[in-house]
Amino acid sequence: MLSELGMDWLVEVTSERYYGPTTLGAINEFVRLGEVTPENFVINTCDGSRRKIQEITPYFPNQVEEGDGSVDQTPAATGMSIEFEERIRDLERCLGEERRALQDAEARYRELEQRYQELLAASPAQP
Secondary structure, eight states: OOGGGTOOEEEESSSSOEEEEEOHHHHHHHHHHTSSOTTSEEEETTTOOEEEHHHHGGGOSSEEEETTEEEEOSOOOOOOOTTHHHHHHHHHHHHHHHHHHHHHHHHHHHHHHHHHHHHHHHSOOOO
């Protein structure tokens, strides 16, 4: 992690699911999109403190006051899926299976190549 990036936060999506490290701007966007609520907790990875998002909203960047409420100035994001960790695990599992299949295929190829070479060596040379 590079401190210059400001990715000092983990979002506690559920008690067993976390998103991050991420930035205050991204957390602001997740709240704006409804992916998390101000009642969700975040953990500051610098000091280990755990707070509700509503407690850190004064630190959100890219907001300007306009009339009665604040207007978000962050660009639109694609959103954070609660299922992303499961998807990552599935993809990693599939990748592992594909790697094992490739290793098996390569081992079988080497066996067949060796057998082919042995058959060539054993056969009489043709004129």
